[in-house]
Amino acid sequence: MKDDAPMEIPGYEDMLAAHERIRPHIRRTPILTSDYLNELTGAQLFFKCENLQEPGAFKVRGATNAVFGLSEDEARLGVATHSSGNHATCLSYAAGRRGIPCNVVMPRTAPQAKKDAVRRYGGTITECDPSTTSREETFARVQAETGGNFVHPYNDPRVIAGQGTCAKELMEQTDGVDIVIAPIGGGGMISGTCLTISTFAPETQIIAAEPEQADDAYRSFKAGHIIADDAPETIADGLKVPLKDLTWHFVSRHVTDILTTSEDEIVDAMKTTWKYLRVVMEPSCAPPLAAILKNKDRFAGKRVGVVITGGNVDLDKLPWTL
Amino acid sequence: MKDDAPMEIPGYEDMLAAHERIRPHIRRTPILTSDYLNELTGAQLFFKCENLQEPGAFKVRGATNAVFGLSEDEARLGVATHSSGNHATCLSYAAGRRGIPCNVVMPRTAPQAKKDAVRRYGGTITECDPSTTSREETFARVQAETGGNFVHPYNDPRVIAGQGTCAKELMEQTDGVDIVIAPIGGGGMISGTCLTISTFAPETQIIAAEPEQADDAYRSFKAGHIIADDAPETIADGLKVPLKDLTWHFVSRHVTDILTTSEDEIVDAMKTTWKYLRVVMEPSCAPPLAAILKNKDRFAGKRVGVVITGGNVDLDKLPWTL
Numbered sequence: 001m002k003d004d005a006p007m008e009i010p011g012y013e014d015m016l017a018a019h020e021r022i023r024p025h026i027r028r029t030p031i032l033t034s035d036y037l038n039e040l041t042g043a044q045l046f047f048k049c050e051n052l053q054e055p056g057a058f059k060v061r062g063a064t065n066a067v068f069g070l071s072e073d074e075a076r077l078g079v080a081t082h083s084s085g086n087h088a089t090c091l092s093y094a095a096g097r098r099g100i101p102c103n104v105v106m107p108r109t110a111p112q113a114k115k116d117a118v119r120r121y122g123g124t125i126t127e128c129d130p131s132t133t134s135r136e137e138t139f140a141r142v143q144a145e146t147g148g149n150f151v152h153p154y155n156d157p158r159v160i161a162g163q164g165t166c167a168k169e170l171m172e173q174t175d176g177v178d179i180v181i182a183p184i185g186g187g188g189m190i191s192g193t194c195l196t197i198s199t200f201a202p203e204t205q206i207i208a209a210e211p212e213q214a215d216d217a218y219r220s221f222k223a224g225h226i227i228a229d230d231a232p233e234t235i236a237d238g239l240k241v242p243l244k245d246l247t248w249h250f251v252s253r254h255v256t257d258i259l260t261t262s263e264d265e266i267v268d269a270m271k272t273t274w275k276y277l278r279v280v281m282e283p284s285c286a287p288p289l290a291a292i293l294k295n296k297d298r299f300a301g302k303r304v305g306v307v308i309t310g311g312n313v314d315l316d317k318l319p320w321t322l
Numbered sequence: 323m324k325d326d327a328p329m330e331i332p333g334y335e336d337m338l339a340a341h342e343r344i345r346p347h348i349r350r351t352p353i354l355t356s357d358y359l360n361e362l363t364g365a366q367l368f369f370k371c372e373n374l375q376e377p378g379a380f381k382v383r384g385a386t387n388a389v390f391g392l393s394e395d396e397a398r399l400g401v402a403t404h405s406s407g408n409h410a411t412c413l414s415y416a417a418g419r420r421g422i423p424c425n426v427v428m429p430r431t432a433p434q435a436k437k438d439a440v441r442r443y444g445g446t447i448t449e450c451d452p453s454t455t456s457r458e459e460t461f462a463r464v465q466a467e468t469g470g471n472f473v474h475p476y477n478d479p480r481v482i483a484g485q486g487t488c489a490k491e492l493m494e495q496t497d498g499v500d501i502v503i504a505p506i507g508g509g510g511m512i513s514g515t516c517l518t519i520s521t522f523a524p525e526t527q528i529i530a531a532e533p534e535q536a537d538d539a540y541r542s543f544k545a546g547h548i549i550a551d552d553a554p555e556t557i558a559d560g561l562k563v564p565l566k567d568l569t570w571h572f573v574s575r576h577v578t579d580i581l582t583t584s585e586d587e588i589v590d591a592m593k594t595t596w597k598y599l600r601v602v603m604e605p606s607c608a609p610p611l612a613a614i615l616k617n618k619d620r621f622a623g624k625r626v627g628v629v630i631t632g633g634n635v636d637l638d639k640l641p642w643t644l
Contacts, residue, residue: 278633
């Protein structure tokens with residue numbers, strides 16, 4: 001999306017259409033609960049397990065909505081993106097489902113497991129140097145060569161509409177909650193949640209959880225305009241990216257609050273979830289539980305939907321072993 | 323149960339009654355699937371996730387059935403067992419649900435996490451030396467002192483009837499499978515499965531999976547009588563115990579086959595499940611998937627129910643990191 005183009009803000013109907021469009025290709029993931037975690041937090045927690053999607057992340061929703069919304073002519077040229085994270089994997093997965101090409105630009109320093117996952121789903125990788133300049137140049141070249149439809153990892157109305165389907169399922173599966181809490185990086189999940197909840201259940205609060213060491217969204221929220229960090233360092237590797245105009249549109253209007261947590265709190269919450277909920281989730285998923293534990297008064301006695309955003313971790317390098 | 327007492331063999335009605343009795347206290351755990359694991363194995367796998375029970379193991383079914391089947395007079399004196407595994411945790415959990423005492427005898431060498439779990443659920447631990455003599459003496463003393471109702475970890479009709487409810491749910495949730503495969507240690511889960519499947523769906527095969535390094539059930543099955551190992555060594559720590567008369571009754575009559583797998587195959591299958599199914603499961607849960615991968619022809623094209631028996635692992639000592 002060009003910087004000077006008017007924003008195309010997705011609406012509630014776009015989210016409903018997305019849900020129908022992606023239904024054959026994604027899972028209506030389960031809600032898991034833990035009596036022990038409820039006791040620990042003083043709240044009634046409902047974990048929406050997007051780590052249990054086939055490619056292991058909620059991003060499959062937005063990626064699938066973009067891929068299956070293309071016309072036949074557009075689809076022929078495939079999709080393209082720059083990402084070394086779950087979006088690359090999910091877009092490759094969705095493109096594979098439709099049988100169209102997927103071109104991913106990722107730094108040569110990206111983890112081997114991420115490269116393997118993209119290739120396993122049929123995606124083509126063009127490597128770049130680990131710098132913004134190289135990434136942008138390389139991506140521009142690949143897109144020009146392939147004519148692929150650019151699907152941004154989060155700042156895309158089709159992607160936001162897709163991510164919003166997660167909160168819709170959460171509300172349906174729980175008969176409603178008082179608060180929905182999710183991690184925030186670029187803001188795709190939070191924006192989708194805002195899109196859905198602001199119409200479906202406007203009295204439900206939306207809280208975003210972020211690492212202190214990558215708290216650009218928190219500072220943006222306080223300042224009233226986007227503040228981007230240059231190269232934040234955090235164990236929550238999926239949450240380093242900044243807000244963009246579309247996601248800021250939603251965050252600034254519909255998020256109730258943004259809570260930050262330290263690296264130790266994130267690692268502890270991640271280990272606690274693995275131990276008591278018994279699912280594999282990424283460090284980037286842990287800020288919500290860490291924030292609840294840190295702010296118990298706020299969540300005490302409330303029904304809280306916690307989105308577990310992904311489960312693609314390096315099992316040889318678990319943070320509590322480092 | 324005294325060695326010379328006639329066996330009390332649980333029947334199908336006992337399993338149905340158990341399901342009603344335990345319903346308010348256990349979870350109807352989800353079935354998870356993985357397109358990738360289906361591709362890898364050539365089979366259609368349905369993972370029944372007992373690791374997602376509150377105390378993290380299927381043993382909560384049998385333990386709860388025993389606890390809630392006690393009369394008021396019996397319940398007053400509580401329950402007692404010798405176990406350092408999931409049975410101790412699950413029996414403590416069930417006793418706590420009913421508000422009755424639970425006395426557990428476990429070796430002083432048992433992992434701290436297991437002791438903590440028992441105490442967290444309100445169980446009382448009496449430690450013994452890590453020898454059979456000490457365990458039996460200590461248990462006899464504790465039971466005499468407390469008058470507690472002895473609930474064997476697996477060789478108890480109430481426990482077997484309880485474990486059988488797992489296969490009932492699996493069949494209901496999948497509309498039936500061609501094969502059910504589960505790990506085998508003492509034989510409680512397999513016996514419960516036999517109890518249910520032999521009436522509910524007698525054409526469904528029941529396959530047990532065991533470590534090569536603790537293959538006493540396999541050897542018993544081939545020999546036609548119980549063979550017990552003295553002190554088998556295997557990463558699958560929940561599967562070291564021998565068959566007993568009740569479990570042998572079921573295994574010898576209703577199990578189709580027992581397949582064994584090496585330590586490496588077990589660790590690989592465990593890591594593969596964590597990576598692609600994204601749930602935390604114990605090494606003892608991995609022999610089934612390892613056996614499927616090792617015997618693909620046997621499972622090709624079949625609908626296979628795979629019971630994931632528990633999720634209580636030491637996250638600081640994952641086998642692939644050792």
